[in-house]
Amino acid sequence: MNWHAIRAIYRFEMARTFRTITQSIASPVLSTSLYFVVFGAAIGSRMGAIDGVSYGAFIIPGLIMLSLLNESISNASFGIYMPKWAGTIYELLSAPVSAIEIVFGYVGAAATKSLMLGALILITARLFVPYEVVHPFWMLGFLLLTAVTFSLFGFIIGLWADDWQKLQVIPLMIITPMTFLGGAFYSINMLPPLWQKITLFNPVVYLISGFRWSFYGVADVNIVVSVSAIVGFLLACLFAVWWIFRTGWKLKV
Amino acid sequence: MDPIISIKGLSKSYASGFEALKSVDLDIRRGEIFALLGPNGAGKTTLINIVCGIVNASAGTVHADGHDIVRDYRAARAKIGLVPQELSTDAFESVLATLKFSRGLFGKAPDPAHLERVLRALSLWDKRNNKIMTLSGGMKRRVLIAKALSHEPQILFLDEPTAGVDVELRRDMWQMVRELRTSGVTIILTTHYIEEAEEMADRIGVINKGELILVEDKNVLMRKLGKKQLTLQLQTPLAAIPPSLGGLPLELADDGNALVYTFDTQSEQTGIAALLRQLSEQGIDFKDLHSSESSLEEIFVSLVHGGSKGARA
Incomplete structure (x- = not known):
């Protein structure tokens, strides 16, 4: 294992994070805070509790997931797309590094950044809304698993994208709608019966439901199903990355 | 002495059917400066990119210091430094940070003293904390060379090292390449500038339309065809x-x-x-x-255009 290479990539990416801290950390924390102010403190005070949880507290897990998914994807996709775009990918391809080391470096840094962001949002939320965490171990586990899985997914998008538009299209056009419709702001039990069934095809439902369970002990879907869904997606992403590096798809001619 | 790079039957065909390399055989001797000459699209960069692991070969084998570049890619690549033709740099990074990155990427433990030596040798020490985007084209070219040298390679590929570089800097680079050779580094360079090959190379290979037409000691070539x-x-x-x-x-x-x-x-x-x-x-x-x-340029033009004798001066 080329540990020096993993460290070099990780440090390089983290340095980029801190160089662009306004965009990478401050901006998502601010926008999520606005959600807390509007939906949590202002509108939330006039809404009834859901599953015994006040509305302001109810939306916290969903809002953290919204930021976590988007930031994990954009951090990791940008991290690997940038060298492709700038042409500096030649160095990565000519270095004595394996696919797994490259993934550890880039995905590790992207996931770290997402975890930092998740923790910051969690702390910020406390300023606006009181909440509790019933299963802190599981909460951290969900955060970690989601950050790693979606950073890996972002890494694949970065490898796949050959222009800036493609880089943006999946987070903006697919992930954000799926998160909004995945129960970030409501319980799926509040939907009409048909939509309750349709919404189960949205994988983000399982993430938000599982994450919310770790906070309040209530879930829309079984926690085992939630964990299985995210682990399944993680394995699918790992397989895709393995295949990309094995074949050189979009990397080598 | 074993060749430091041994290329056998190396071919590259693209999906379009274009054959960039046609069964190239080439041995690079340890410690020499080898110049690969050829017109645009001859296959020079493809050859380098395959050896460095950037492009997959369609057929053939390459060994770098005895290591197969596919099966034993870690050992092979650790020996090789590459200075690409394009000025591809991490624009927002500082010079020193990008060197640290390169050294780590190639599996070497941090060595600030070595990086300082490299930067000083390339007159970049004063610019070490500057963002690369603020440097001139010539300086960026030096940064790319510094990155390639940061991990102490035994083999250095220079793909058109002096393209777009002014005469003074070109002379500096030639001097630097000679010093590297003296320190034991084998250098393979591609160039459009025949005078560059004439000035520096020990041996010359001429490639055209994916085929290696000739490999010869420079002085022998000059005598034979000049x-x-x-x-x-x-x-x-x-x-x-x-x-x-x-x-x-x-x-x-x-x-x-x-x-x-x-x-x-x-x-x-x-x-x-x-x-x-x-x-x-x-x-x-x-x-x-x-x-x-006759200059090497005339010999080269004569070879590439199918003539067997050097053109007259």
């Missing part, structure tokens, strides 16, 4: 070469005002003394004379 000519400016123009001189390789030029004598640089007897004696006997006077030699 011609020297003696031009005599005559006092009185000649209508034709006198029959008594008919057996000599002479030509009339400049409407009979000049007599051009072509001779082989390899032979011990050039025949110049005999020619001058015969001209004197014939009463042919000349007011000036000068000699010239």
